[in-house]
Amino acid sequence: MDDLFEEEEAPEVLLAKSLTRVDELAYDLRVREVMCDQVKAVTPDMTMQDVLNLLRQEHISGAPVVVDDQLLGVISLEDLIRSMTDNDLEAKVSKYMSTQVIAVNGYDAVIEAVKAFTRYKVGRLPVLNRNGKLVGMITKGDITRGVLGALQQGYHKEEIQKYRASHLFEDIISDRTSLILRYRIQPHDFIHGGTASSLIKRTLLRLGANPQIARRCGIAVYEAEMNLIIHATNGGLIRLEIEPHRILIHAIDDGPGIPDIQLAMQPGYSTASEKIREMGFGAGMGLVNMQRCVDKMSLRSSPELGTKLEMKIYLQYEESLKEPSQSSAEETDQK
Ligand SMILES: Nc1ncnc2c1ncn2[C@@H]1O[C@H](COP(=O)(O)OP(=O)(O)OP(=O)(O)O)[C@@H](O)[C@H]1O
Numbered sequence: 001m002d003d004l005f006e007e008e009e010a011p012e013v014l015l016a017k018s019l020t021r022v023d024e025l026a027y028d029l030r031v032r033e034v035m036c037d038q039v040k041a042v043t044p045d046m047t048m049q050d051v052l053n054l055l056r057q058e059h060i061s062g063a064p065v066v067v068d069d070q071l072l073g074v075i076s077l078e079d080l081i082r083s084m085t086d087n088d089l090e091a092k093v094s095k096y097m098s099t100q101v102i103a104v105n106g107y108d109a110v111i112e113a114v115k116a117f118t119r120y121k122v123g124r125l126p127v128l129n130r131n132g133k134l135v136g137m138i139t140k141g142d143i144t145r146g147v148l149g150a151l152q153q154g155y156h157k158e159e160i161q162k163y164r165a166s167h168l169f170e171d172i173i174s175d176r177t178s179l180i181l182r183y184r185i186q187p188h189d190f191i192h193g194g195t196a197s198s199l200i201k202r203t204l205l206r207l208g209a210n211p212q213i214a215r216r217c218g219i220a221v222y223e224a225e226m227n228l229i230i231h232a233t234n235g236g237l238i239r240l241e242i243e244p245h246r247i248l249i250h251a252i253d254d255g256p257g258i259p260d261i262q263l264a265m266q267p268g269y270s271t272a273s274e275k276i277r278e279m280g281f282g283a284g285m286g287l288v289n290m291q292r293c294v295d296k297m298s299l300r301s302s303p304e305l306g307t308k309l310e311m312k313i314y315l316q317y318e319e320s321l322k323e324p325s326q327s328s329a330e331e332t333d334q335k
């Protein structure tokens with residue numbers, strides 16, 4: 001039985017090659033998106049000497065021949081050499097240009113230009129619009145650049161999507177999942193300044209958070225951490241609560257408090273001592289930076305109780321709209 005099968009010739013199956021994103025882009029991108037629209041063109045009544053000058057000046061190997069944007073032909077280095085061998089540089093372009101022009105359309109997929117390059121072994125192709133007017137030129141280099149640019153853009157988008165916040169706790173099922181991180185910050189402990197924030201950033205990345213979010217959170221916590229080190233009498237506590245839909249950050253201390261919060265929030269306002277300023281701190285930009293990095297921020301302070309800074313970063317925009325569902329999230333925050 002086995003033999004029988006072995007002798008049988010394998011049926012002919014055409015296996016599909018796996019396609020890369022680059023292959024796909026050649027179909028997705030349009031010629032007009034990658035072409036060069038600064039065309040150096042000549043007219044048929046210019047001389048071959050003019051062509052020589054143009055090619056030399058622009059470092060190009062050919063140019064389209066147009067009248068009123070209508071493409072009549074192409075003049076190339078090869079045509080120029082012919083005219084030079086004939087000692088005929090004063091001749092008109094129309095004498096040497098080739099009128100058998102292969103062109104592509106701006107609305108064509110880039111793959112059409114790729115095919116034309118392969119088929120006709122040309123270095124550049126004129127690009128026409130719907131009305132047959134010349135709108136650009138395309139080279140293989142333009143295609144490479146266009147594809148690379150699109151890949152880069154796609155990569156950036158993917159980076160954002162890949163690290164969707166839901167990845168944070170994907171396999172944990174519960175009514176409410178959160179991870180709480182706490183860091184004790186010692187007063188004037190400059191040596192460890194920035195440790196909590198960099199550990200937090202690393203944790204977020206390990207959890208699969210979007211790098212952009214991790215970056216924002218890292219900066220916000222850094223500034224809060226430094227404020228505890230610099231301004232709080234006994235240092236304080238950084239507390240982070242990470243949930244699938246948001247990160248809640250608290251920086252808490254027991255004094256001396258901020259007498260005028262509005263003033264403290266002003267860019268450039270700082271009570272940092274000369275010594276602290278000499279260390280490079282005290283530009284009065286910490287609170288402003290935090291505000292830029294988080295979605296919500298509130299600062300409460302009193303000389304008796306100290307300062308409580310609260311910041312929120314939403315991990316999914318849609319979730320943020322749902323967020324203050326009293327029953328689940330906020331009510332139990334501090335418990
Ligand atoms: N936890 C805190 N306790 C007491 N005062 C604070 C606290 N945090 C901030 N402040 C006050 O708010 C001011 C502004 O803070 P901000 O972080 O914006 O600037 P800075 O810390 O002075 O300088 P930078 O952050 O640019 O190094 C501080 O100079 C300080 O007076």
Ligand SMILES: [Mg+2]
Nearest residue numbers: 226227286287
């Ligand atoms: Mg500060």
